[in-house]
Amino acid sequence: MNLPAYISAYSDEEVFAHIEQAKRQLGSDVTILAHYYQRDEVVRFADFQGDSLELSRQAARATQAKYIVFCGVTFMSETAAILCQPGTIVIQPAAAALCPMAQMADVEGVSAAWGALSALWPNDIIPITYQNSTADVKAFVGQKDGAVCTSANAERLFRWAFARRKHILFIPDEHLGTNTALAYGIKREEIGLWDPLEPPAIETLRNCRVVVWKGYCHVHTHFSVQDVARGKSLHPGALVVVHPECRHEVVELADVVGSTSGIIRAVEQAPTGAVIYVGTEWHLVNRLHYMHPDKLVLPLRRSVCSTMAMTNARNLLYALHGISAGRPQGIISIDEATAHWARVALERMLEAS
Ligand code: SF4
Incomplete structure (x- = not known):
């Protein structure tokens, strides 16, 4: 994003002072939420910091705010936009901050996997999508009686799913899905892998209880x-x-x-x-x-999420100035049907956790 020249010309200290001033002026109209992985220069201005689950809850509770400025990546801002009060506007200061893992599963691919697995286990499979997925994928999961989970409650959502059906399709993180399944007591040989680029022969999955999508977080798979x-x-x-x-x-x-x-x-x-x-x-x-x-x-090793790091104090200031001027930038908007079904999947998670 090209910042206006006046913001680029500020020293860091001037940027921080202007953020303080903008926050004071905007008062309770604005709530700033920041994920724990954000830069310190951003986290210091957050009204709330947290992980995905905590920030989802905070977005739903922000009843006073006209604007939520979400410092994180897009799947998180989308979740805030889905769960926040009607009329609240969610702004993401770094519009291009997408999670690479969330981008590894699109609705077309998930729908193809779902079709094949539903034919293998008719009415006996449930989809669980990690919070780190797009609003479209969450909506698909909501429509298919499934739920969202986070890394904090994945095992609980497995219990929720197995109380309803015998099989789980877990999207999009192979590793969280596998680790959760093994911790739940599922045997290695009962965990199948769905590679969307090269789907497996469906019969090879027949004895599986969990099928995990072949996606990964490069920040965490970096550790060896x-x-x-x-x-x-x-x-x-x-x-x-x-x-x-x-x-x-x-x-x-x-x-x-x-x-x-x-x-x-x-x-x-x-x-x-x-x-x-x-x-x-x-x-x-x-x-x-x-x-x-x-x-x-x-x-354990220096491993940075470059898209999380896209948000900095300067684009936070730009977002606040846009709100003050009545020209907010970086608004997250989701069509009504997608928001509805994604909300259904998210609310199932919030109820189960
Ligand atoms: S740390 Fe991993 S999962 Fe989180 S936003 Fe970055 S790439 Fe996505």
Whole structure:
């Protein structure tokens, strides 16, 4: 996005001061939500920071705000736009900030998988989509009696799904789907993989209970078994805490596996003097490092989400100035039918969690 020359010319300190001023002027008309993976220069201005689940709830609760400025990636802003109060406008400061993993599943591909799997298990399969998916995919899942999940409640949503049908199609993260299925007690051989570019022969899936979509988060699949081994040899006794979007062989070696909020809790609860290697997005790990000077919090490897990092203080200021001037930029809009069915899938998650 090309910023106006006056914003580009500000020093960082001037940008921060203007954001404070704009926030004061806009008061309760604006709520700023920021994901934990956002830059520090953005998080410091957030009214609420959180993981996907917490921010979904916060968007639904923001009853006073005329505008929600969502500092994150598009699937999160879409969720806010679907769950917020009628009339509230959701703005995303960095319009191009898409999640690469969410882009790995489109409705056409999901619909093809659904058609084939429904023929294999008529009326006996349910779709679960990770929150990190497009509004279109969430709407498809909502129409097919399915639900959304986050990394914080995936196992709970598996329980919800298995209470209704015998099979699950899990979209779009192969790793969260596999890790959740294994933690739930599903055997390896009962987990199938759906590659949308090269769909499997349908009969090879007959004995599966869960079919996972072949998508991945490049930030979390970056961590390897060797990273864990290096950390443990540099600091014997170190705690290794990873996100369930990591590959299963990494998850298996970790001491704690948790959603973003779970990771934060694990660091908070570790004793003074602990050495903790964290396998998640670097901006959060770096923040945890200086928030806990009594512990040594280290990245398992430096792994950055470049689209999360697209939002910075300057485009946040531009978003606030647009609202003040009555010309908001970066409005997230979703057609009514899509919003309706995606809301159905999201509400099933919120009820189940
Ligand atoms: S960290 Fe991974 S899942 Fe999250 S927005 Fe970035 S690419 Fe998507």
